[in-house]
Amino acid sequence: MYTKHYYPFQVIPVRGGSINDAYGIQYGKDRFFCKINDRDTLPDLFRKEAKGLEYISMTKKIRVPAIIDVLYTETHQIFLMEWIDTTTPTGLSWEKLALQLAGLHNCTFPNFGWFEDNYMGNMEQRNQQMSTWSNFFIECRLVPQMKIGYDQDLLEKKDLLGLQRLFNRLPDIYPHTQPQLVHGDLWHGNILFDLKGDPVLIDPAIHYGHAAADLGLTQLFGGVDSRFYDVYTSEADVAPNYREQWEIANLYPLLMHLNLFGKSYYSGIADTIHSFV
Known part of the structure; x- marks a missing residue:
């Protein structure tokens, strides 16, 4: 029965x-x-x-x-x-994350962008496919957020002019590279470690972009273990000026947070503009 x-x-x-x-x-x-x-x-x-x-x-x-x-x-x-049961990461866990993320970034595509627009957090993210990172970063990442910030009186004309001067420097700061598969929203809150200590990524804003978009974001809002950076920079093909690339890539999440949460994020944007123009 x-x-x-x-x-x-x-x-x-x-x-x-x-x-x-x-x-x-x-x-x-x-x-x-x-x-x-x-x-x-x-x-x-x-x-x-x-x-x-x-x-x-x-x-x-x-x-x-x-x-x-x-x-x-x-x-x-x-x-x-x-459901992912999680644990506190060890040094080996951070090293695994570095190696596996480098592997993800080795997945390439002919164009920067994605197959459709998506979201980063609760903000729409344009993903029109383009042939260069500089153009994609400007047109699909910075310009939409600059417009929102200006319309909300969070950015002034001098800020827009400073960012536009920075646009002219981007091809030199980011020499030609293949589009790399990136998570797109890789702050530490979107990195879990399972009970074996292996990394698990959640909440992607996926697209083919530049690895700097992931690596820069790991340094905002708390950062991650230094062993992650040691292993990643030794394993991956990073440019000599990778720290500059990461800092400029962070303009996108900083502009987004400015537009969502207000002026407390303005100083980071102004400092970056001042550093490069």
Whole structure:
């Protein structure tokens, strides 16, 4: 005789960033991570995030959470994925991250950009394909954020002029390189380490860009272990001026945070402009 088994079902609110409601779901021995957001405010946010995770997973370079499903109701979008139990990283964990990220960056493509626009956090991110990093960085990253900042009175004309002067220097600061697959939002909050100490990346803003976009962002908002940088710079093909490249790449997340959270991020932008023009 067949007997049905019913397991306890628990839903527990957890931290999931600043833009989503997030929950841990326990069903029997199975655990899942669930994010929920408004369906129309950020259209297809989770579908695009899932595509990014799937693409990274297919490279087999670094682990990401397994995707269960992206669901829609009349009012909400829901993202259900694997639950990752985490641990505090060791030095070896940071070295693994450096090696695996370098492997991800070795995945190349003919053009900079992506197959569709997506999001970084809760801001739309343009991904028109272009042949040079300088043009892509200017047109798809800096200019849209500069316009928002100016329209919100967070940037003045002198700031725009300074950034435009910096544009002329970008081809020399970023010599020709192949488009590299980047996570796109690699601050430390989007780097997990599983119980084996292996890295797991979450919340990508994936595109083919410049590795500096990932490496620079790791140094904002708290930074990561110095062993990560030691191994990455010895393993990857970094330019002699890689620190300059990382600093300038950070103009994009700094402008975005200026537009989202206000003037406290202005000094970082002004300092970078002053350093290079």
